[in-house]
Amino acid sequence: MQFLQNLSIQARLLLLVIAPVFALSCTLLMFDFQDQLQREESKLSQHALTTAKFLSAVVHNQSELHGQQYIDRLLKASQLEHEPYMSLVIADANNRSLASLGTSFNVEQPLPQQDTVVLQQSSFDITMVRVFTTEPKHVLIGYIFVAIDKASLIEDHRQAFIKNVGYITLGLMLCSILVYWVSRSISQPIREMTTALKKFMIGNQEVSQVKHSLPEIQTLQTTLNEISREMQHAEADMRDRIQDAQAQLRYQARHDALTGLVNRQELERRLQQALDDVKQHRASHIFCYMDLDQFRVINDTCGHLAGDEMLRQISMILSQRIRAEDTFARLGGDEFGLLLSYCEVEKAIEITAQLRQMVETFRFMHEGRLFQTGISIGIVEITADLKDVGQITRHADAACYVAKDNGRNQIHLFHPEDNVLLKRHVEMEWVSRINEAIDQNDFVLYCQGIYPLQNRDLPPFYEVLIRKRDEQGGIIPPAEFLPSAERYQLMTKIDRWVIQHAFMALQPLFKMQQQTKPFIVSINLSGMSLGDPNLLAYIKECFSTYDIPANHVCFEVTETSAIINIDNTIKLIQELKRMGTRFMLDDFGSGMSSFSYLKHLPVNFLKMDGSYVRDITHNKVDLAMAKAIQSVAESMEIETIAEYVEDLAALECLKQIGVSYAQGFYLNKPQPLSEALARHIGTISAQHSTARLDI
Numbered sequence: 039m040q041f042l043q044n045l046s047i048q049a050r051l052l053l054l055v056i057a058p059v060f061a062l063s064c065t066l067l068m069f070d071f072q073d074q075l076q077r078e079e080s081k082l083s084q085h086a087l088t089t090a091k092f093l094s095a096v097v098h099n100q101s102e103l104h105g106q107q108y109i110d111r112l113l114k115a116s117q118l119e120h121e122p123y124m125s126l127v128i129a130d131a132n133n134r135s136l137a138s139l140g141t142s143f144n145v146e147q148p149l150p151q152q153d154t155v156v157l158q159q160s161s162f163d164i165t166m167v168r169v170f171t172t173e174p175k176h177v178l179i180g181y182i183f184v185a186i187d188k189a190s191l192i193e194d195h196r197q198a199f200i201k202n203v204g205y206i207t208l209g210l211m212l213c214s215i216l217v218y219w220v221s222r223s224i225s226q227p228i229r230e231m232t233t234a235l236k237k238f239m240i241g242n243q244e245v246s247q248v249k250h251s252l253p254e255i256q257t258l259q260t261t262l263n264e265i266s267r268e269m270q271h272a273e274a275d276m277r278d279r280i281q282d283a284q285a286q287l288r289y290q291a292r293h294d295a296l297t298g299l300v301n302r303q304e305l306e307r308r309l310q311q312a313l314d315d316v317k318q319h320r321a322s323h324i325f326c327y328m329d330l331d332q333f334r335v336i337n338d339t340c341g342h343l344a345g346d347e348m349l350r351q352i353s354m355i356l357s358q359r360i361r362a363e364d365t366f367a368r369l370g371g372d373e374f375g376l377l378l379s380y381c382e383v384e385k386a387i388e389i390t391a392q393l394r395q396m397v398e399t400f401r402f403m404h405e406g407r408l409f410q411t412g413i414s415i416g417i418v419e420i421t422a423d424l425k426d427v428g429q430i431t432r433h434a435d436a437a438c439y440v441a442k443d444n445g446r447n448q449i450h451l452f453h454p455e456d457n458v459l460l461k462r463h464v465e466m467e468w469v470s471r472i473n474e475a476i477d478q479n480d481f482v483l484y485c486q487g488i489y490p491l492q493n494r495d496l497p498p499f500y501e502v503l504i505r506k507r508d509e510q511g512g513i514i515p516p517a518e519f520l521p522s523a524e525r526y527q528l529m530t531k532i533d534r535w536v537i538q539h540a541f542m543a544l545q546p547l548f549k550m551q552q553q554t555k556p557f558i559v560s561i562n563l564s565g566m567s568l569g570d571p572n573l574l575a576y577i578k579e580c581f582s583t584y585d586i587p588a589n590h591v592c593f594e595v596t597e598t599s600a601i602i603n604i605d606n607t608i609k610l611i612q613e614l615k616r617m618g619t620r621f622m623l624d625d626f627g628s629g630m631s632s633f634s635y636l637k638h639l640p641v642n643f644l645k646m647d648g649s650y651v652r653d654i655t656h657n658k659v660d661l662a663m664a665k666a667i668q669s670v671a672e673s674m675e676i677e678t679i680a681e682y683v684e685d686l687a688a689l690e691c692l693k694q695i696g697v698s699y700a701q702g703f704y705l706n707k708p709q710p711l712s713e714a715l716a717r718h719i720g721t722i723s724a725q726h727s728t729a730r731l732d733i
């Protein structure tokens with residue numbers, strides 16, 4: 039079959055049509071030849087027998103065969119003279135030939151005794167009939183032999199057969215020529231088409247006209263040319279699209295998707311050019327680092343989409359003031375970079391002052407509310423002594439940091455000896471120390487008691503406070519490291535560390551299955567943690583891991599951080615309160631709109647801001663504020679706590695106005711959490727823990 043597949047159309051037609059027809063014709067001819075031969079043979083045999091019988095009938099009443107005339111008459115009567123392939127012999131009773139017609143022959147003795155018999159010879163068939171006299175006596179008087187010459191009969195038929203085969207061969211040869219011509223008329227255009235297609239493949243735009251084309255091939259050619267045209271259109275279209283996409287990619291690689299401004303990579307490339315220019319040609323270029331002020335508030339109150347819109351609007355407004363030769367870029371978040379080309383410091387200050395002014399006067403409208411923001415700008419002059427682009431951006435960033443530190447919405451020109459920069463350096467160091475302390479558990483938990491003033495049966499609180507161990511084993515207060523943790527977004531990590539370790543400290547108390555005196559451990563949550571959507575899941579996991587009853591835990595959130603993350607905070611409070619956990623609003627009264635937000639925060643306790651408590655016995659306003667807070671809390675059925683209680687007079691005053699709990703150095707100083715808890719359940723002496731509440 040494989041061999042057939044490799045054959046050309048001509049070869050296939052010849053092999054599959056002509057050859058079988060030839061073979062079949064020859065076979066049929068052969069059968070016919072055999073058949074005819076047999077029929078002829080039997081016809082002749084029959085004829086020979088009839089003739090012999092006829093002759094025997096003619097002579098049967100003779101007593102013997104004699105007389106030439108008589109025999110000739112007999113031969114004539116046989117009517118066999120026109121059958122050249124036969125011989126006829128008349129012999130007497132002794133088998134001596136009396137007369138013959140055709141080639142004479144002798145029949146060997148003894149002759150068979152039958153009256154009629156066919157004797158088979160090598161190339162003859164001899165029909166023998168015995169001749170008898172009739173009445174009165176039945177006497178043998180002779181023999182009549184009729185021979186059929188089989189060889190000549192076969193030869194005659196062979197000639198006819200060869201002639202027929204010749205005719206068939208001739209016919210088939212003519213057919214072959216016809217088949218060859220027809221198949222060539224098919225294969226030739228296919229070959230030409232193949233050549234045309236090869237040329238088409240190597241760049242010809244059209245499949246060229248095939249000379250001896252068939253209608254089918256012409257249709258194929260037209261279709262291919264149509265496909266080719268379509269492909270050319272598609273290719274041109276695709277090329278355009280690729281070019282567009284490449285241009286878009288080039289654009290995207292250099293621009294910020296949100297604002298359309300140049301991006302950080304492109305700015306850094308241009309800064310490098312500027313630095314080279316300064317080093318080679320002493321040109322003067324300025325770089326400014328700009329950061330929007332309190333942008334987080336927009337995101338938190340209006341959502342990120344609104345924040346994006348504000349970034350777009352501010353970028354557009356500032357772009358209008360920036361010269362074509364300058365580069366205004368978005369570096370990420372709410373940070374922008376401005377490269378002022380061929381610009382002196384004084385001019386840069388003038389331009390940035392205008393930009394700052396534009397941001398200050400800009401109002402962002404969202405859902406009917408107007409928002410205002412500021413921008414802090416750090417300026418650095420690109421000088422030849424700057425090592426690289428990284429140093430330019432670091433200096434500008436540092437100057438912007440100083441501008442923030444100076445109260446935001448400021449412009450600051452970079453100066454290496456800035457005190458604030460030194461402070462920032464210290465803070466940066468704290469970042470790695472805090473991370474290390476978290477990994478190596480170098481923090482320790484302290485606590486300060488919060489005791490009931492009105493009803494002694496209420497359980498005390500222990501507010502958990504974090505400290506850090508120093509290398510010499512001393513204790514570092516939180517004021518040294520928490521500001522850095524807040525600035526560098528480490529508060530979530532710290533809060534989680536505190537929650538986990540406070541729970542670890544509590545676990546043994548509940549494991550002992552002792553009837554512990556009721557108490558509540560109070561843990562502070564930073565604003566950053568309140569904005570963390572995964573905090574709730576983390577706290578729940580800690581409750582189940584350490585198996586701590588939820589009603590022994592209270593979380594303290596400050597008013598400002600709760601407000602910034604209001605939705606998340608409300609959800610957190612609702613979910614955990616359902617489990618029995620309590621919530622305390624810390625520093626209450628420090629914000630401007632404390633009372634209005636109180637309605638939305640379902641807390642159990644209010645901790646008055648220490649600033650009202652410290653001077654409550656001397657300052658009437660503080661006293662009035664404390665009373666007001668107490669009155670609002672009572673009407674909302676919220677318990678109050680006063681912190682910073684530093685003397686007996688303050689304690690008495692707070693008790694009188696109805697404050698529920700008190701906390702402060704007068705009552706109790708911070709002590710290690712584990713010790714405080716051990717004292718509480720009485721496993722160690724309670725000597726130092728007793729709060730001075732005997733008033």
Ligand SMILES: Nc1nc2c(ncn2[C@@H]2O[C@H](COP(=O)(O)OP(=O)(O)OP(=O)(O)O)[C@@H](O)[C@H]2O)c(=O)[nH]1
Pocket residue numbers: 296329330331332333334335337341342343344345346349370371372442446
């Ligand atoms: N809408 C929006 N917000 C972003 C995008 N990238 C970063 N932010 C947010 O921008 C805020 C940047 O805040 P910071 O610059 O750290 O702080 P800030 O609130 O501006 O306060 P100061 O810079 O200290 O004045 C963060 O809340 C980020 O989540 C952004 O592409 N779109």
